[in-house]
Amino acid sequence: MGATAHRFEPFGIEHQFALALFLIGAVVIVRCGRRWRGRRAEELVGRAAAVTILVLGVPLQVLQFTPAEWDLQTSLPLHLCDSGWVVAVVALWTRRRTWAAITFLWGVVLTTQAMITPDLAAPFPEPRFLMFWLMHWLVVWAGLFLVLGLGIRPRWRDYAITVVVTIAWAVVTAGANAVLGTNYGYLNAKPAGGSLLDLLGPWPYYVVVEAVIIAGVWALMVWPFERSRRARA
Numbered sequence: 001m002g003a004t005a006h007r008f009e010p011f012g013i014e015h016q017f018a019l020a021l022f023l024i025g026a027v028v029i030v031r032c033g034r035r036w037r038g039r040r041a042e043e044l045v046g047r048a049a050a051v052t053i054l055v056l057g058v059p060l061q062v063l064q065f066t067p068a069e070w071d072l073q074t075s076l077p078l079h080l081c082d083s084g085w086v087v088a089v090v091a092l093w094t095r096r097r098t099w100a101a102i103t104f105l106w107g108v109v110l111t112t113q114a115m116i117t118p119d120l121a122a123p124f125p126e127p128r129f130l131m132f133w134l135m136h137w138l139v140v141w142a143g144l145f146l147v148l149g150l151g152i153r154p155r156w157r158d159y160a161i162t163v164v165v166t167i168a169w170a171v172v173t174a175g176a177n178a179v180l181g182t183n184y185g186y187l188n189a190k191p192a193g194g195s196l197l198d199l200l201g202p203w204p205y206y207v208v209v210e211a212v213i214i215a216g217v218w219a220l221m222v223w224p225f226e227r228s229r230r231a232r233a
Contacts, residue, residue, distance in 0.1 A: 007122075008122060031149075032149065046092045047092065050088075053138050054089050063127055073183065081110075102158070102162045103139065103143040105154070105162050105222075109218065118132065155222070189203060
């Protein structure tokens, strides 16, 4: 009998290790952000982090277009996380509130869901494995650093912009899926390996229910910041 090819297993040792590293990194990132808040290090570290994500993100994305890695179903930068790392770079470099809010809301709610139930087959240390975890970690860490660390608190206007930008991404991605026969963003079908979307009913209802839930969770995330701001005012 031939040897069975090693595959990434959800909640296996590789998955658990990746989640543990993410949680440790999140705690460290927030604590460091609070220590550097208002100091020169805030700008220096933010911009260094932006360059780091850019230096990692571009080559990993280009790698997906090489003959060895190309797959129409996964290689195009149409998943929300593909836009997420670009937004995170801008947010870290500029430290503008709206960019930080989008990074924070996308990262904490959507990117973490992708890490909990990853649609991934490649094991460590294959390029797709490294790309998946590095870019997901960095997007969430960037949002936590900016909002919980540096204290760049989102407002209702930022919430509204995040909702509009997300809808625009969904429309563009759904159109691309219809033309190409793909399933980016899982807007046309649920992940084969299972996810929380399985609890939301069949297509297309789960897309609508998911959108309502996400918008509600985002509102609950922004509300404490706005309440605190108004109390101080």
